[in-house]
Amino acid sequence: MTSIVSLDIETTGLDPMNDAIIEIGAVKFNGNRIEAEFSQLINPGRPIPQMITQLTGITNEMVHKEPPIKAIIQDFADFVGDSPVLGHNVRFDLSFLRRQNILEYNDIIDTYELAAVFLPTASRYNLGALGQLLSIPFPATHRALDDARATRGVYEKLIRKAGELPIDLLAELVRQGDRTDWIGSFALQQVLRARSREPIQARKALHVSSGPLFEKPAGKIVIGAEPENGNARLDIDEVSAILEHGGPFSKFFSSYEYRPQQLEMLKAIARSFSEGQHMLVEAGTGTGKSFAYLVPAAMWAMQTNTRVVISTNTINLQDQLINKDIPDLREALGIDLRATVLKGRSNYLCPRRFEMLRQRGPETAEEMRVLGKVMIWLHEGGTGDRNEINLNQSPEWDVWMKISAEDEGCKSETCLSRTGGECPFYRSRQAASIAHLIIVNHALLLSDVAAGNRILPEYNYLIIDEGHHMEEATTGALAFKVNQYDFDRLIHELGGLNSGLLGRFLIQLQGILLPSDLAAVQTTVRQVSDLAFKITSLNNQFFEAVDNFLTDQRDGRPMGTYPQQERIQNSTRTLPSWDLVEEIWYDESEELKEMLNLITGLIRAGSPDEENSNEELEDIIGNLATVASRFSEISSNITSLVSKPDSLQIYWIEKQPTSNRITLQMAPLHIGPLMEKHLWHQKTSVVLTSATLTTHGEFDYLRSRLNADEADELALGSPFDYENSALLYLINDIPEITDAYGYQKSLESGLVRLAKATNGRMLVLFTSYAQLKKTSQAIAGGMADAGIQIYEQGVGASANALLENFRGADKAVLLGTRAFWEGVDIPGEALSVLAITKLPFDVPSDPIIAARSETYEDPFNEYSLPEAILKFRQGFGRLIRTQSDRGVVAVFDKRLLTKKYGKLFIESIPECHMVTGSLSELPRTAAKWLNL
Template sequence: MTETLVALDLETTGLDANRDAIIQIGAVKFRGERIEGEYETLVNPGVPIPGFISELTGITDAMVARAPALAAALPELLRFVGNAPVIGHNLKFDLGFLQKHGALRNNVSIDTYDLASALLPSASRYALVALAAELGVPLRDAHRALNDARATQQVYGLLAKRADELSLDTLSELVRLAADVEWGADYTFQDALRRRTEQGAAPKRRRAGAPERGLFAGGGAAAGPALQPADEPAPLDEAPLVEMFKPGGALAAQFSSYESRPQQLKMMRAVARALSGQRHLLVEAGTGTGKSLAYLVPAICWAAQSDWRVVISTNTINLQDQLMRKDLPALQQALPQEFRAAVLKGRGNYVCPRLFDAMRRRPVRTLDEMRVLAKLLVWLPQSETGDRSELTLTGPGELEVWLRLSAEDEGCTTERCATLQGGSCPFYRAKRAAESAHVLVVNHALLLADAASENRVLPEYQYLIVDEAHHLEAATTDGLSFVARQSELEFRLRALTGPQSGLLAQVVARVGSQLGVGQQAGLRHQTEGVAAAQAAVLVHVANFFQQAGRFALAAGDGEVGAYSRKVRLRDEARESGEWAEVLLAWDNLKNGLQPVVQGLQRVARAVIEVQDDGAAELDDLLTALAGVVRWLTNFNDQLQGIVEQADAARICWVELGPNARSPSLHSAPLAVGPLLEKHLWFAKRAVVLTSATLATDEGFAYIKKRLHAHDADELIVGSPFNYRENTLICVAEDMPEPAQGALFQRKLEQGLAALCIATKGRALVLFTSHAQLRQTAGYLRAPLERAGIRVFDQIASSTSRHQLLQSFRAAEHAVLLGARSFWEGVDVVGESLSVLVITKLPFDVPSDPIIEARGATFEDTFGEYTVPEAALRLRQGFGRLIRSKSDRGVVVIFDRRVRSKAYGVHFLDALPACEVRDTPLALLPETAALWLADNN
């Protein structure tokens, strides 16, 4: 770009342009890489600068006291900018403050956020600081206006070069799509396209409706020949496997930090024997065992030797990525056996070429649509997988667009992909690679979807290893649950109509042109009938969910606060007068949905008649119509099961959102054991379940009962860490009981503040409720920050969990406050995490419908169900502290019920053998600080 541009940044007293004020302006004028001038001024806002803004920017009231008011500063800024296009990061924010004073209303605007979102589709974050780091742009003292403007100018220059490198076809389509929406990147792409066409280049033309296979040309995982499983596979020879695990063996040669561990070798042998002997096995492998290699090596050797596929299921994306990006590629180098490995995810993880083409054909409706389409146009030619894990999607709007573009639609089949997309469909490619893989990595959700669909999702397999198996029951529950939301049903119904983009309008436009006058009138009559039925049923949708909300409100004495309420649909609840109103509203909704579904089926038949005449490009319309019919039918059937309680094996409830908003209806399976028994234990030759936390203090009896794993072999492999020497547990012996409410909270806050100051932070504090976390964070922030200790709060933070953990690791003295998701998956090695605080024992909420219903199936609900579940969760939390042999740390339990209640022994006995001290609150800070000083 050869014209003069101006990069602009403001610092303000807040985020609201109508209420807050500017405190600093910075601007950089440049042409190409040459800087033509800079402008910077502080601005007196006429009001005090909030403390957190001063902390963020370094700008204080004293600094702006003699600065010009905005009215005096603006003329100089306007002279500096002139008519030049203005560049900024999230530029709408800055322009909002200036344009309300009449400034820069007519200048072209360019937003580096939108540019980066399109040109860096896989960037970890799109904040200016993060982009500068990713692109190698220096940025010191961020949140000072001129520094940020300088960084914006350099980031823009690098992004503009990337725009110039795009293909002419991509540039042309970006410009075409942006014509219908206000998008902060369009000017840059228009300029790049103009210069390219001036050089004589021209974009390709493609037939309307034809899929653009070039965008989906990534190779994906190579599909090999089909497996030929041996009828009677020979057992594994363990001796060569043992050699691999020895010091100096194949694994030590491949993994630089590898160390031989007897616990790992013991687990490897057990997995090998389970596969060879066609036995089921439960393995608890303590932290530091190296269980991934302990099951991967025998699984690979078994699959390569027998040609029987081994499926490995994980719960988290992190572990799945570790296996596919690190462990399996390394083992392909280390092991003498040749094997193929692949990952298969649910359809919703892959972009659908048909839906992508359909969205590109119609006008862009929203900024989120434009951003996602731009990402895909840039990303797809580079991607080998078409897997959304490679993309960074920000906010619910972009995620909703992805859902409309993903291959989740079951109207698509692998056969359809092969025929219509020429094998370019990412999901088809992934499935084809899976069918030839010796080792197939999936997640629990897909594993259970395969079981629930009678094995129609995954390729045939008989050998299964489930890692993170402590999540198996919850994952099965989630996979077999259903929720009916008003917003989702209304979205599906409203997508049918619309003058241009509605499905019915597309049918009329694309099918009608191929019909005679009489047939056109008939088709229009059918689509108008569906539209009328849709308008009528939308009234019943609103009434039904309104009545459901009134029912939930009445069930709680008419009071609702800032938290959601769940009302289980027991027999007595279904006999109330409010529920009778729900039933009446349901009859109207059910009867209203029927003509919509029937009308769509008639429209589909009309399209088929044209299809038979050779109009094959209408296939996507047929698929879309079939998908809507299928979705509405399933929604109706599932909701009917909830309202009419058609299945006693399911738990049903109504949920009311905070402040009595967004009522929804839910159902979940009462027990998952029978499903696992049928589809795993009875159906597969060998199933291995492994986790760091499967057993309670009474062994595997609890997990076996929950999962119906009655005949599985058992193995507990201890951790190689010496907890007796590297961990101290302190129980606050004089804490009030949690039931004492305000007194407990006050003592917790005081005790935590003193403890964290004494240990100089370095603490992870685990809570069982967001409310308590929020209240405690409010108390702790001031005293800890005065002591130089940063407080990271899961609830107040606007960053992701990953970013929060990164910030905590990087801070020298910090405290991280986390709720349920932080009880596991936190891996902070070293002194940054030296103190783990358990605020309360992690009992489930007893009134939760699933917990309540399942608990009722036990003779002793508390002792047989509530305590074992909480003990397993405590073990998960405990495991956050010691992550390497060199780690040392203190666990502080503020819930003295581990000592004062008879059941408390089950919690302490479930933890590794450590030194346990009963410590008065007053001595906790000194005890923890001295122990850490003596042991580090």
């Protein structure tokens, strides 16, 4: 066996051109035997940033007398020799080390790449998370030798997993990997070589696991949109008895608590379904609203044989409903309740398209990574639902789209004939057709009705939970964005005579078409290829003209630290710098029309008849149709943005300061008319609920945004005793936020003193990531002195990972922005202090906010203020999560006291113990309230 060197470096930053190495650690090993270790601190010749010291424990004093990199680099190169180099995200380490002219030709093994394939369902692939997942000890600080040892441990576990695969599957992974420059190939070749005496069987199909949802159900399976009995009604007393003292729930749940608010909500929903009414229900934290709507929904569906759709905003709530609440409900009541989650087409794997990718092989490292990931996932029993696996956002999602069920041309008949009905999308549709309860998300709900109900089976009874997100989620679902990369990717995918879809198209037609017909098709493909070249050139000119327009809009000044956003309005289109944008786009759109017409002709000419059925050709034609459809959508929407606007759409252009990427975007101005047309007016009963639907006790704002004029309303308070559990501290001497310097300094010192007084256990909510970063850097030293760990949103880990770490820490502060203002559930002492830095007003220059503000006579009071109050209420709700919770909410924004609207915020949250005092008194008051 060959010796391998596992290495890791610590650096002053992430840029190999401008940052320096401060430590190298390496382990040389052969199988289970460690042959040697290398560890060396290095003087970088510059100060080590405080953040790096906090992360690694390496201080300026520690490296002061250590040698520079030039003095030790040859010793390290000799240590490695010609051994394969192993690392986690090893290209990062090599980007620094190869600047020292070493390790240029060593074979490379990357545990990140191997983990991304062999652990397809892992939530994270950073070294610490993998160590925890694979039970490998991992130190608290990032030191190079410790990380190199951990990397070796991860590698051994992953290689062992690879060695246990069926030999034919391992051989295919090696064969597919050899087609590309995928960095995981070398390691798998070694595993396969070690098993070279085993016979390799013929390539086998990989099947999608059916899962329990698709077993043949008991009971009646025909579910309708309306009750079979037109006079069907729920017996309110009978349904209420389920949650009463002595009822099924009190017997089933050992810790069951009777909550009158929950019972009142249940009765209201039961009446709404029985009487065919719409309803808005605000149910405060602790009401138990999921069971308050699940019980009447289940009883209605079971008794009337009618399906009920439940829409949520978050995956977490979907998982809670389908994996916990509904099974508990089914068991407590002893009923055969069928429920399923239904998602958009792109969430499901298409076995037919996946097999096509396996047959032709990956063309890029990203395609190989996703192909390998899916092969392992299916081998381990994957169901074909994208959310089961971890996909990196951009390149891997692009690959996934090529193997997903997003192909609109695919029909259920094709699925049955080609895959035996194995397609997860059609199986989920089948499961939904016989389910009493169908769980979806808001984005799918409204995009489905806007597209003519092509995904959900017919339904007339709907519950919308997390309803305060309805407008935002629908706006996102119906929004459009495109950048130059999207254009280039589509052109590349299209290809030409010898590449891409068109090249594969011609290969498949050989032997099917007569020579004269094939020659005609080749001529058309050449024309399409020539047009694609012209379109690429025009598109470069178009985005260059857009860039020049943006430069004019900022008067030639360089980009700042924030993205530049420019709304495109009628007045914009009269500017001189817009003329060239319009002229170039006109030329490009005309070429696009011609190209799309030719592609349509190719699809028609190449479509096989029944006698010449060709599965791969069908797949290529389906992909061509998808690319053409995407081009058509892009062309139509950019034309609207450039010269033919729709008055019901918002248009803007955004340029990123770091990548300089320019994105054209549009979004609907209002979603209320859509809801009114497709939900309020079409459905028999719609119940929209959330913990925050009212502003200052009124539903008026939400009604106006969602056109919910006809809905009844019910506002239920929380069963929690906020007066005795929550202290609201309003700081009266902090500078106004308009005094940016004074305010920021007071915030920083106040947070440090508050955290020290309460032993951390604090969540700090920001309204901007820039302020979060600035504050984090400023308070890091003071927190470290007190042994308080800072967890900061945006530094590598996901929101869920940060929450896990925060919950498990003894003394910690979590800094978060938008994602943490709601949906965060940290009961008990892990969270005792909530600090709100600023009132959460939206940025008025945001294109969507600005456009919607213009539809009001008094934009601030009618739009900005209600939105901010709803967000403030959500943030406040993070603190008290159970009856026994006790905590402090400290607001570092004096506007609650100095502005007339301040009292509207205070009066919109539950009545709690309120104290107005100085910043200096806050730590002592908080500690006293928490009995510290």
